[in-house]
Structure formats: structure tokens, C-alpha cells
Amino acid sequence: MIYDTLKARLNLNAVLRNLEELPDLDPETAAMIKAWDISIRFRVLRGISARLQFKDGRCTYEENAKEASDVVLFFLSHKHLNGMFDEKAPPIPLKGFKRLGFLKDEFSRVTKRLEYFLKPTPELLEEPEYVRVNTALTLSTAVHAARELVLLDPVAKQVGRQTPSGLLQIQVLPDGPNAWMQYDGKGGIVSGRGKNGTPAATLTFRDRGVACALFNGKLDDFGAVALGDVKLRGLVPIIDNTNLILDRIPAYLQ
């Protein structure tokens, strides 16, 4: 139960949410969605919901959305929703039957594009443009996933509760991507992209190459810290605990 609920929350709030950022990062996506004017709601029976709105070449993602949408995709359970993400179960369209063709073609091309950037191959990681997008999206996925993990994953929950309150600022030099996580000291996290106030701890990557290699498990993190490629400052336990929380992601998302 918890597994499916958490996986569904991660699929929506950490992974699908990246569609907000993708058009800014990837001109191809930007071109694809340029003329779209549509809202799509994902709704799980007695479960979570989210809404994507495409308009004026932008995408906005809204959690727990209740607003009416052009298309409503309904799922009988969190497991059912996860089935769609794993391409094993189709959603039940409740509204927007005329747009089903759009969903199948255009929309799924955009989600495929997102998947392409989130699932690197060794060859793709050699391409600077790919690295740029992958780094930004992986970082966003991570900070949003952390927030979900401390809510429901038993290990992350415990770690979250032991983490002092304060802001962790994650930054990739020289010009981003950046992301932050605010711990409330009681086990809760609020997170977002960019920078946000005075940090209690900072985690700084020398450059995008280092960040990308680390996010994709191609670099030993302790080695990177000792050699100065990754710099820690401030309340290091916040960073250690964040690592422990993020290490839980593979239990839910491959």
C-alpha cells in the first residue's frame, strides 16, 4: 500500500512535475508544446491528483489539483497510476474523449522526451547538451522526491525526524542548476528550484560535469568531497541525512 502510494506520489510530484521545467531546458520540447492550450488532470480514486496546464508555450504543474480540466485521466488505485508510468496499464479517461488522440501522440511524445532526459545511457552522458538537461532535471527530481520520501518511506521518515531544521542549498557552479530543501526539524521538507535565503548547509558542485556524474552514480561521492569537486559547508549532518533520504529513491523508481 505505502509502496504504491509513495511511488505514485513520486511519479507525479517528483517526475511528471519536471514537465514544468523541460520546455525551458529543451528547445525541442518548447517547440512541441508551443501552441498547446490544454489542461490534463490525473486523479486516483481516494488518492492523489495533479494537474498539468499547457498554455502560451509554458507548462505549470499543480499538486492536489481539484480544478476542472480539459482532460481527466482517472485511476482506480495508486498502483493503477504507477502501471501507466510503467506502460503496463492504460488510464481511464473520464473527460476529454476528443483529445485522446492528442494524448496518445503529442502528449506522449513530450513524456517520452522527459523520460529520455531522465534515463541516460553512457553515450548520452558524453553530450554536454544532454548533461545540461539531465543535471537540472535530476536535481529537481531529487529535491521533490525527498519531500515525498520523508512523508511515507519508513527509513526516510526516521532520518527526516533526526535532521535539524534549516535550509540546504544545493548549487552547481558556475550558473546552476540550483535547488533547495527546507527541513522543519520535525521530519518535514519543503523544496524547490533555485536559491532560497540563508542556508544552514550548502552542497556545491564544482561544475555540471561533476554534478551529473555524481547524480548518475559515475563518481565516488566521498572521493569527490575529499578532492574538492563537491564542497560541503555548514551543518554537514543535514547533507548526510539528505543523502540517506535520496538513497531511498531506487526502492521506488528505477
Add this chain to the structure above:
Amino acid sequence: MKTYTYENSTAWFKRAVKVIPCGIYGHFSPAPCVPVDAYPFFSEQARGARFWDVDGNEFIDYMCAYGPMVLGYGHPAVDEAYLKQRAESDANSIASPRMVELAEMLVDMIPTADWAFFARNGADVTNMAVMVARSATGRKKIVTVKGGYHGTAPWMQAPGHHGVMEDDHQHVIRIPWNDLKALEAVIAEHGKDIAGLIATPYHHPVFADNELPAEGYWQQVTDMLHKNGSIVIVDDVRAGFRLHLGGSCERYGFRPDLIAFSKAIANGYALSALVGVDALRVNASKVFHTGSFWFCAGSFAAAMACLKELQRLDGPNLMRELGRKLTDGIVSCAASHGYTMKVSGELSMPYLRIANDDNMMLQQAWCGECTRRGAFFTSHHNWFLSTAHTEEDINRTLDICDEAFKAMKEGLGAQ
């Protein structure tokens, strides 16, 4: 003043990381050393209160091997005792009389001790202590203090760490330090299941101010636990023999049932000891706990020489006075630069922190600048004094501190 660089340390680290997980793991890991480029990673030489790193930089050492060095590196009397014993017998197929002599010595020195059990590392004996408490009471739950550290066995680790299962913590209850109400509540809820409490004699967590026991705290803790039929274990691994040669409980006026020692017991030779009251002797004898190197006799000889020397020098008082000079000096040096330095814990192993620096970034910058100039200070962990530190060392350290404050301010100005 010269500032250090660490090319050879870095080169060694690059080799290390290829063949050793993390390069350097555990409490020597560079991760909490911030900024990392202020710190050396490898050393090939140490003497007295100093070590030299692989780049030839000289440091006055205030981490003292994280506690084991208490008389100075390469102390002649300790080394002589060790070498003499080693020449006669170290590893062997049967036990050494030195083990008996050391046990007798500990029983004489330490009022709580009616017997002594030996191992190599601190965690060997904190583990043993918990097993003895469980065996003696037939109960399963162990109460510990949040932020306390007793080693790396799964039950001792913070929940959520890799390789540790939720079940490993099933019988561990964590309460805040100095919180008798919390202990009372735990006893009320789990009383009949509580085998014992394990805690350090005073609270010395990392990344946080250290806290002494409140007046009467330990006396009440021991009363409450004893009334409940539970065992009181003092983890004196870090503080042992730096506060009092009879065990740190003597400094605070209470008597536990078991005390775990290691670190300073043999001035750097590998040894740990669990000592206990007579009532637990039989239970200690029933618990099976042993190791291949636990009987090597060199460490027993070294420990006897080390403890004798600490007695001769009145080591704890000497270190306390040195700690007082050092911390008073740093406090006034900090004040002259407009900073308030907060000193906490015990003076022979003080924790220092710049006040109003919640994210510790000033503290990290300052400790880094001190280290770059030859005073080896970490920012996250208490420091240690040894009897080998001299007034000149401390004066030299205070000069370094002064320069470090200047450099830190310049650095902040440049940011």
C-alpha cells in the same frame, strides 16, 4: 605565517579512493573537515603533541588521534613497555600474565571495578556491556541518549544508515540528555523490559555544544534504573582517563554498574576494557564475546605504563589546566576580533564554537584557517588535550588563532 598546502595528501587520496571504499572512511573521513582543502589526509610521522603530514607540514595536534593519544605520540615509557613485551610475546596461543596484572591495576584504580574484561576497540566493550546487561536482567530494551555515539554495531547507529535494519533498533529507546522526565516516562512505559541505560558521562555529540550532567542528574538516573532492576552503563570510551583516573563517574560523584574504556587507556596501542561491579561478574563470564587480537600482550603492557604515567603526572588535572589556558586564550583572542567563543564540555577535551554562528560556517572557516597554519582543529568534534602539550605549544597555538581570525575576516570581506 606560512599557510599549508597538501599536494601529497591529495595524491595519496587519489590512490586511496581507487582501492579503499571512500578513500578514507569512518571518523577519519575528510567529509566533516570543512573546508576540505584546509586539512591534511595522511601523515607518516608523529611525536609528542605533534604530527607531520605527508607534505611535511607540522601540526600541533588537538585531536590526539581522536582520543587515544594522551601522553604524547611515541611516549618513551609506554613504547618501551610495549616493545619489551612484544619482544617477549605479543600474539600467543595462551593468555599473558600482563592481562591479569592490568586487570588488577584497573580494579585498584577504579572504584566501580571489581573485574575487568579486555578487547581492542571501544565498540567491542560497549557491545559487551549491553550483552551483560541483557544477560543479567533477562530484558531486551536499552535506553540511550539522542546524539550519543557508542560505536558502529547496527543497534548503535542512527536509524536509516545503510546496512542497518529497522529491527536493529527495535529495542533501543533514545531520550534527550539531562532529561529525567523522559527517563521517568520510558521507565513507566517499558520498565519491565529495560535491561539498562548506556550513556557517556557527559554529552559530547558532534556538530553541537557539549553538555555536562546537571547537578544530581546521574545520581537520579542510577537510582531510577536500579529501582527498576536495570543496569547503568557508562560509555567512558572517549572521556575515560582524561577526566578522572577512577573513571569519569568519580568526577560527577556516582557509581554505575559497568564502565567501558578504550581510547586513552594505552596511549595509542589498541585496547579496550569493560569493568564492572561484583554483582555482574558471573553474567560477564556467561556472555561469549572475543576476538583474534584481544589477547595480544603488548597492549596490556602499554596500558599499565600509560596509566602509571597518568597517575604520576596527575594527568586529568594537568590536561584540564592546559585546556583552561588554551580555551581562555582563544576566548580572549576571539573577543579581540569581535567574536564570542563558546566553550562547552570538559576543559581537557573541550568543544569550541563561535557564538551566533548557527550554520557553523564561521566556525568551519576559522578552524580551517587554524589548521592551515599548524593548529589541527576540527570544527565538528570536541578537541583533546594531552599531557604532552606544553605552554609553548599553547602560546604558539594562540598566535595561530589570532592569525586565523584575521585571515577569516579577510576571507569574509572578500566574499
